[in-house]
Amino acid sequence: MTDTARTQPTTEPTAPQTVRRVLQRFVLPVDRDLDVIPLYVDSEAAVLDADRDSIGGNRSAKALNKAALRQSTGAGTSMRGDAILGRHRLRVDAGTHLSLGTYFNGFAAGYWRRWTVVTDIRLTVTVSGAGAHVVVYRSMANGRSQRVDSQTSTSHERTTFEFDLSLIPFQDGGWYWFDVIADDEDAILEEAVWDAEVPADRAEPGTVTVGITTMNRPDFCAKLIGQLGADDEVRSLLDEVLVMEQGTKKVVDDPHFAKAEASLEGRLRVIEQANLGGSGGFARAQLETLRADRSTYVLFLDDDIVAEPESILRTVTFGDLARRPTIVGGHMFSIFSKSRLHSYGEIVNRYRFWWMSPPSVEPDWDFGARNLRSTRWLHRRVDVDFNPWFLCLIPTSVVREIGLGLPLFIKWDDSEYGVRAQAAGYPTVTLPGAAVWHVPWTDKNDALDWQAYYHQRNRFVAALLHSPYKHGGRLVRESFNHQVKHLVSMQYSTVELRHQALEDVLSGPEHLHRDLPVKLGEIREVRASFTDSQLKSDPDAFPPPRRERPRKRDDQSEIPSRAAQLVSAGLGSLRQLRKVRPLSREFPEAVVPAMDAKWYRLASMDAAVVSMPDGTSAALYQRDPERFREMLRKTVEIHQRLHREWPLLAEQYRSQLAEITSEEAWSETFGIAPEVGE
CATH class of the missing domain: 3.90.550.60 (Spore Coat Polysaccharide Biosynthesis Protein SpsA; Chain A)
Known part of the structure; x- marks a missing residue:
């Protein structure tokens, strides 16, 4: 080794530059709306629901747990609106305990761990009032919580606490949050911020x-x-x-x-x-x-x-x-x-090609009844x-x-x-x-009204573009089944719109831009000729229900078993070919609330006044055997053709996707000049 080599300075690798950036701020409702308080501040205790492993695979046990899961865990405590002192300030009354383990103020660590470059975070909490306790918790993906750290103020003045927290334990989900407990005097949560060291090239927010x-x-x-x-x-x-x-x-x-x-x-x-x-x-x-x-x-x-x-x-x-x-x-x-x-x-179920919530998600969840800390499924990361x-x-x-x-x-x-x-x-x-x-x-009626056309057509277009199955998986068969259900339910306008949707799908992707500004008018014109689409808000717009022979049993409140529904499907389809009862041409046989207007109930009627889900109106449904025969024949033909032509049709849509979604195509549809160079 030469002397020159021995005297050359060694260069240490330069540590990447980082800056601190705010990830999330503690917030309170803009307008002090008490209906949304449970999403920001929680005054209730945590009562975690049962773990699925403890429930096991027994069907009855699962059903009981599902019912228990929906039961309120609240003890009736509530926070007064005057405790909200501003967008970022909260009063905690003496001797009370408030949790910020809520939808808007918990920190969803599992999502930051999986999808971002952040590996460690810092929680900074500022309080005033002697004896104010700040306690930090974390949860695991299975909902179980652990106490992480705590600090207590000793002064009446503003006191700031910092908690350094790692995101490493959050591979499958989990949250961080903090609680504030006031001792013998009121405490004020002045502000709280979650931030992190991030690469310097990510310091400035995007616009x-x-x-x-x-x-x-x-x-x-x-x-x-x-x-x-x-x-x-x-x-x-x-x-x-x-x-x-x-x-x-x-x-x-x-x-x-x-x-x-x-x-x-x-x-x-x-x-x-x-x-x-x-x-x-x-x-x-x-x-x-x-x-x-x-x-x-x-x-x-x-x-x-x-x-x-x-x-x-x-x-x-x-x-x-x-x-x-x-x-x-x-x-x-x-x-x-x-x-x-x-x-x-x-998510999109690729076999059915239908949008849906992931299996772990419970729909229509009320945070006012069961808070985040009591709800196990909310702690698992949902992709x-x-x-x-x-x-x-x-x-x-x-x-x-x-x-x-x-x-x-x-x-x-x-x-x-x-x-x-x-x-x-x-x-x-x-x-x-x-x-x-x-x-x-x-609360909408978009599967039956004019939007039925777009539900049907666009679902098929999306599937043709992205379904991994040679003939679209279950989609064609499921579409046929739904058409039959609409037919036996006397929803003929919906059936016709869905027919038109599939005919347009079969015509190829060229119609998408062409039809965009005009299709709605055509749809409304088609629907106008069907009685089941003519909505009336006046309760006296329809004759009172009347039957020559009232039903022996007319309980429409219970949901029949799957076996009973299959029987209804067979018998209901067959009776569509029979002559209608003469009196049903003048009087509906029943008034059916929207929540009871299921196909297996409507299939047994010749005429019914059916209310809409939004509660604003109703329509008269009347069975028409001739229309049923013609529409069923058309339904069979269209779905056979869809199954047969699917591979070629999918190739057409996929090959033209880039052109259809291009700036040039949309500029033409908007009627604006393309940019120079396009």
Whole structure:
């Protein structure tokens, strides 16, 4: 070795530079709405439900546990509204114990562990009041909790505690949270922040273009715009808020609009266009975002939601720190019962090609009855295939690579996009702690009204694009079964719309852009000729029910067994060919509430007045044997053809996907000039 070599200085590897970044802030309801308090602060004890291993495989035991799971664990304690001192300040009365292990204030560690570059976090809590105890807990994926650390203030002045916490134990899920316990005097939770050391190149938050599609909901839409502008932190992330105005009742004419517009300080643009449905509105937002070429993300929001503004900050932060470009969405609570969680993640069953909640998820969950710390299933991480577009953040880089949404008008555009992104290597994460309040799907009638066309057509289009099965798995058979159910239920308008949907599918992908602005008018014209689609709100619009011979037993409240339903299916189908009872042409045989309007009940009737799920109206259903025969024949022919032609049809749709979702195709549909160079 030479002297020169011996004297050369050794270079130590340079440690990667990091900066500290806020991940999540402690928040309280914007308007002190007591209905949503359980989502922010919990005054109840934790009573964890039974572990599945202790229940075992016995069917009766499982059923009993399911029932017990829905029972309220609350003792009736409640927090007064005057304890909320601001958006980030909370009073804890002397001698009381409040937990922040809640939907909006717990930290969903399992999601950060799986999907982001964050490995360690720090919780900083500031309290005032002598004897204020701050206790930190963590849960495992099976819901069991452990005490992690605690500190107690000794001064009446503001005291700040820091807790360094690891994300390593959260492979399958789990949360962090903290409780505040006041001693002999009131304590004030002044603020709390979860932050982390992150790579320096991720220090600056990404920016957002918000896309809102609106159609005759000016009041909701104007208030939503105002929510975006009212939060300084949210406003700082916004490049532009785009409102795609597709209705006749304009958002600009709403009394709240001027103030909402001013709050965004020049960042609002209203784009008027034809009614192209949600897909036309959100695709326009994608296109405008790409053309502006300045935003990291495009964020979709429905026009009829109430948002928790902190959700926008959290989805952007999560997206910034994700391991790879990731679509980040939020959950949906009912706007009518605000502590009820309606959607907690969505997957697509590839065999049926149907959207659904993952198997571990319990639908319609009421946090007001059973809190997060008492609910085992909420601690397991839920992985999804897509996020509905009521709150969905999409990286602009993903849009550039996989294209814009499909021209589907409504239904399946969001789920198809998530599946398409997933196939390209871009996951979707539905992030706990990010949510909106929205009208739940269960309160709508979209499987039977004009939207039935889009449900049917778009599901088949998505399956043709992405189903791994040669003939679409179970989809064709399931579609046929549903058609028969609608037929024996006298829902002839729905059957006809679903026929048209499948005929359009068979015509190939060329019809998608062509039909986008005109199809809705055609659908409504078709439905107008069917009595089951003619809704009337006046209770006296229909004759009173009458039968020549009343039923011996007419209990419609019980759900029949599966075996009984199979018998009903056979007998109900056969009786559709018999002559109708003459009196049923003048009088309905029954008035059937929406919750009882199942096919196995309607199949035994010749006429019925059936109410709609939203409770606003009803329609007259009348059995028609000739129409039944013709529609059944057509149903058989269409489904045989679908099964036979599926492989070729799938090849056509897949080969044209890039063109259909391109900027050029959408620009032509919008009637706007392509950019120079396109």
